Amino acid sequence: MLILLWGLASDPPLAAVREQVRLLGAPAVFADQAAVLETEVDLEVGQTVRASIQIRGESFDLAAVTAAYLRPYISCELPAIASAGPDSAQWQHAALADDLLTTWVGISPAFLISPFAAMAGNNSKPYQLEQIRRQGWSTPETLITTDPEAARHFWDRHGDVIYKSVSGIRSRVSRLGPEHRERFTDIGSCPTQFQEYIPGRDHRVHVVAGEVFACEVCCDADDYRYPGEGNVEIRACTLPREIEDRCRETARAVGLPVTGIDLRRTPEGEWHCFELNPSPGFTFYEGRTGQPIAQSIARLLIQGAWSPRAPET
């Protein structure tokens, strides 16, 4: 058994999982992106695959990796490399190292948290929303448009509407207000996403294979990640059995062994699903609820097996 951890030591989720892997005594290799300039990657693919990584002079055969926890950033955006510029040897080395490891991940038989192919759906919110809807969730009515008149009509129809990015680029979810009416002509230059506003209480549900860690978020802001002066209270909770099962099935259906699912429960008791976070920053919630999410992920890495197929009935 060998577990590969790829990312930055300063990244809280990676640091938490790394620590739990250490506490559980499992052998691990840390591909530290901060040391990317001291990392060599070699990949040969033909009838067979040969792949190795050398980190600060120590070599590992990637064929020995049984499981990997993947939290890579873009190495070229690290300050030392970004400042050297795209034409520099440092930049080209870092970009190639990222590319080779990414390529290896794409063909590796190791158990991955999470496969990049499964994570990629999160790069398009409406694409992912359709995946979510197919799992039986209620999802907010959504309009993506470059037509100001269509946007105004959607707003008038729903009364309360939010807008957010279409892509996976993190953006603040904001509610439309009177000040936006004059800016509607701006949407003609790029498709813009609007959604009916769903009132209710946010819930974040982390699914680690079959384990479910649910918490509710008490906050008055439209986007609790940006509460402003407001207070955010997060506490562990228990979901109705049906909702918990659907969370498990949704994660399984999209091939994510670990995911952070964003739900909202309306005052009428209806559950809506907004997003699946394929590489969740779970430490934010773990730190406030005490839920042992990092330990669960570490155990899953050690177990090294999870079937994305639905269980047979």
Place this chain on the structure above:
Amino acid sequence: MLLIVAQRNDLAARSLADRWRPRCTAVLTARDLSVPGWKFDMPAQGPSRLIADGRAFSSNQIAGVLTRLSAVPEAELDHVAAEDRAYVSAEMTAFLLAWLSSLECPVLNRPTPSGLCGPGWRIEQWLHLAAGLGIPVRSVRRSTSRAGANQTEGGVSVTIVGRECLGTVDPALADYSRRLAAAADVDLLEVRYTSSAPGARLQSVSLWPDVSRPDVAAALLHLFDSRVPC
């Protein structure tokens, strides 16, 4: 109408659009995504509205789509402020993934989250898939400590369009190519071998065959016409 999603300087796409002009063909470029008139709702309240070649259409007018873009490149966005291009590129790509995925007509290739015109795989991933199917492949080696690229020029290519294999190669290579396309779940693929003879090795794969070729254009049209929307 037939729709081609392409970069504005894609000459093969323009050539194909000219060839298909009698079928009412439009080329959708990044510029069209910056024109008022797009409307896509979820769940669908009816057909979506799109802009292509600067003209407005309804999605139920589309009989088939050929996608030649893996993503919307920033270089196509010179009408957007330079500091916004990376963001707008990601937004347009994300939008096209959702919109193309929603179409019920034939779309070649079906978009995937890793690429708008099929799986956005590196050559190693194609070789790995091919090797797993029992197809002889020429190995590729890349390394951070080893300068130089693998030589992949030369050889002979075939183009897969649906079940058709266009190109003169040994029947075994044609069969390999069809199986590779099926395993990758793509309808349009160019596969290059070291030669046309039996025992040749697969050396490269492309999702961008030369669609200006008359035989490829005809096969694409035949495929669109033969497939009823699902």
